Amino acid sequence: MQAETPTLDDVARLAGVSANTASRVVRNKGSIAAATRERVHAAIDTLGYVPNRAAGSLASSSSMIIGVILPSLSNIVFPEVLRGIHAGLAGTPYQPMIGVTDYDLGKEQQLISSLLAWQPAAIITTGFDHTDSARRMLEGSGIRVGELMDIDGTPIDIAVGLSHRMAGKAMARRLIERGYTKVGYVGHDWTDDRRANARYLGLCEGLAEAGHTLAAEERGHDASSTRAGRAALAKLLAQDVKLDAVAFSNDDMAVGGFMHCLAGEISVPNELALMGFNGLEIGQSLPKPLSTILSNRFAIGKTAVELLLQAGRSSDPQIIDTGFSLLDGATT
Amino acid sequence: MQAETPTLDDVARLAGVSANTASRVVRNKGSIAAATRERVHAAIDTLGYVPNRAAGSLASSSSMIIGVILPSLSNIVFPEVLRGIHAGLAGTPYQPMIGVTDYDLGKEQQLISSLLAWQPAAIITTGFDHTDSARRMLEGSGIRVGELMDIDGTPIDIAVGLSHRMAGKAMARRLIERGYTKVGYVGHDWTDDRRANARYLGLCEGLAEAGHTLAAEERGHDASSTRAGRAALAKLLAQDVKLDAVAFSNDDMAVGGFMHCLAGEISVPNELALMGFNGLEIGQSLPKPLSTILSNRFAIGKTAVELLLQAGRSSDPQIIDTGFSLLDGATT
DNA sequence: TTCTTTTATCTCAGCGCTAACATTATCTCT
DNA sequence: AGAGATAATGTTAGCGCTGAGATAAAAGAA
Incomplete structure (x- = not known):
């Protein structure tokens, strides 16, 4: 040709x-x-x-690549962040190069190293947890660094996200407000997921402020999924502690819990109230829309990209709170 | 430092x-x-x-980049394909660089052009529909090209996926087998989604072979979602045609339909049978697991990458059928 | 032993582009 | 009119790596 x-x-x-x-x-x-x-x-x-981008990058020692490191692709949350990143990149010559860590900091470090080999314009990753080596690489690179999802920490350059502790607290307050006092918790395996953990702690804190404590809890050993949520709620209820509400680690789990209630003819919220986190579409399409907290995933990705492309790294780190909002729903 | x-x-x-x-x-x-x-x-x-990858790429006129072009990130299906691609790439020095077309062939062409500027080792895209210019670029580049999801067509290099016509037919056969004859169809807006269209045609073909036709149909003007599925089923039933089963364009829509039935106390499958396509986790976590057809998204991505990395482009195109399987479920 | 083959290494040019500086033409201001 | 600023372009030297071929040393074959 x-x-x-x-x-x-x-x-x-x-x-x-x-x-x-x-x-x-x-x-x-x-x-x-x-x-x-x-x-x-x-x-x-x-x-x-x-x-030829390779030639351009070599000559200028900088590329039109944005390195994007995500913990997972199994949960729709991160693809949505990625969608926001894409939206922010639309119309620019930048291209995202993506890597997935499976919540493994070692893999993250490795990815950072191989992404830096492309001399990207910026690197976007999640949370504040990194290996020492990874942190050093990011700091030393001089390029812009975005740490997404969380804002409870000290960013390397900029952090865009929400306070998961506050979100957890908001869940607690909401439940208390509605008169629930015997609150249980159902979570997935979050040994490597600091944010789910932060929400859990926030929840406990919020309950404590009202003079209550978690009545029971059940934490699975699997990643979050509707299936896992369904199974975990079943297990929690089998503990035979009298509960009037259950807070879930996220919407996937909560939707699973809702399915358990449907299958077992447990009336929601009369017999048992359910509350999730994320505000996924599926939760809002249930026969009774799920009470949950909306995290603005798309906005997180988009905002981060826009800020990162705006200018070079400034001297002091910056925190952008994209906030969260309560979705009332009908399950509490 | x-x-x-x-x-x-x-x-x-x-x-x-x-x-x-x-x-x-x-x-x-x-x-x-x-x-x-x-x-x-x-x-x-x-x-x-x-x-320094840029220097390496320049010197060798080839890079460790795999260009990945997806139609969308909103639906969990494509992130799952991407997950498969990642899995296939694990342990290799290749990095995926991704682009999203929003089902727009013009955007695809643009993405192909800018991805080729990186001299990638391979480009992965979806389906057989491309602009002439895009096709010429892909053919002329000499690099390996994977066209995913579909196999009903002539690939440029390799195609990995399943026959959506056959999948549609399988849906029809299944419904007939179970004694349903008054079958309705609920679809999302698939003007740009050839595969959903192919399944629809396969469904009609399958019904025709048994001497039946679609009793009613309702196609929304939105992208697929549970919300859209719920609304569309409501509209279909409002047509007041006596139906005993509804086939959906995919699981998202079908789950929405299921929600409508739950909310409206329509007994599934006694009063109305429901059938989806994809085999998403959420469908299998419903109080009654959704009858659907499992598409092997993860396998499609993984297989494609493995084949593409194996060797240079061969003279004649290759088609790999990753197949599909019926998930019995309890909604038919 | 001498010639050939194999193995391990080196030298050199250049991939296609951009940064930095040099140069020329065109203004503007006094 | 002459000095200095500004605009528009050209020249040169790499960026860091890899491919091709040259060379030297070790191993086999005759």
């Missing part, structure tokens, strides 16, 4: 300018005469020139 | 070899004396050397 991929030199020759001028037109940098710009663009079109 | 990022030259100097030898050790290519290899590795460790 096409003989050879055309290079900037080919474009420059056809347009009758130097390679550097052509490069400046492509990058829209420096001052260029309108006529020259047009001729170069015409040459680009006729040749179908596409810049 | 670290003075300067160490280069291959630094490693070579410390190990007392030439840069090229060091490079060969890093890439594990050519024959190297065991002692040399060790010395180089030691040097790499002490310096904390990380290869």
